[in-house]
Amino acid sequence: MVQKHSGVDKSRFHILIVDDEEPIQKLLKRTLNSQGFQTRTASNGKQALTYLKEESFDIVISDIAMPGISGIELTKKILSAYSADVILMTGMISQYHYDEIIGIGASDFIQKPFTTEEIILRTNRVIRERCLKEEQIHMHNQLAQAQKLESIGQLSAGIAHEINTPIQYISDNTFFLKDVISDLNLLMEKFLHLFKAAKMGSIDAVMLEQMETALDKTDLEYIQKEIPQAIDQAIEGIDRIKDIIQAMKVFSHPGQKEHVPIDLNQCLQTAITISKNEWKNTADLSVNLDPALPQVVCNPGEMNQVFLNLLVNAGHAISQKVASQTGDKGNIRISTTSTQGWVEIKISDTGTGIPEAIKTQIFDPFFTTKDLGKGTGQGLAISRSIVEERHQGKIKMETREGKGTTFIILLPLGKI
């Protein structure tokens, strides 16, 4: 029978019971099975580790004092390699203190002899916490995905415009080539005619004059100069479109869950391509990327999203300042460097700066000073969570009102 407790389907939770005493194994198994949990029993730490390799468990309930690997050692091994929670049990009350056991990372501690009610109560509590964590991760992923789609949605008009410009000159140049090729075809026909006549030794003055007129009309010198340029420009336009589409693909790719070694300079270039329309009219861009930047183990989709958020924010801050002061264009500066154990990415703008009064709020979810449709206040909240929670990095901000803002991202080198 599948037991449900406050909406949780307990049969999806696997519990590994580890105890060298068979009666305890049996008692725990019976108790937990009666609650709907799936269980497996192991008589020692070694066997438990073998089972953990074979199958995924949500909770391991283990005795501490066992022959061979102790419950404490087993807990450390489990927590370093698996996502299971550990509940430890012991009869030796004086030897182990609650704080010490929780300190090594166990989720709970049960003293023997225990009652079945206590086992049920504590297991349910750990399950509730796991569900809560799962829910939080799910919400984070959903929010991050929604925000990613939203930024692409907001930027799509700009991206369409970015694609339109090269398409325009590819189209103009192709029509130009069509025209000149038809002129050249006519010229070629006349040359063939002349060639045939020359072979037969029958060229006359009229034919030569007609040829000369045709040559004058065609303006060969101009055509010879323009054709390669038109082709080069068309190729350049196609390359530009290819870059934009490539960048969009990176963004719309269903979030890769894995952390992989990536070139953050490349990642920044992608974000620059996608966000260009948001700043190119009001800001010049200067990029100073360290060519020797080591690869960093990151989730590429998430890091792209962070850079895009920061670039769009920089663009907005500069547009706002330029609009209010009818001043010159602003500047966005992007740089990367690596220092001991960290990679540093700086994105600076000469925009409005952030007023003292809201400095502490900008990372709060849904905090925005922008009009409806321009911002929802999620960019920095998501960016901070991506950098600090998902990549164990740091995101810092320095600002001077009226002068500009710099966001600094530090990502740890080495394994995440």
Ligand SMILES: Nc1ncnc2c1ncn2[C@@H]1O[C@H](COP(=O)(O)OP(=O)(O)OP(=O)(O)O)[C@@H](O)[C@H]1O
């Ligand atoms: N570079 C910047 N210069 C000045 N103010 C900034 C800058 N970046 C962020 N802010 C301020 O922080 C607020 C929150 O930024 P955040 O990116 O989280 O949200 P948003 O840009 O308003 O909306 P969204 O990113 O969801 O489209 C902004 O509304 C703005 O007031």
Ligand SMILES: [Mg+2]
């Ligand atoms: Mg933003």
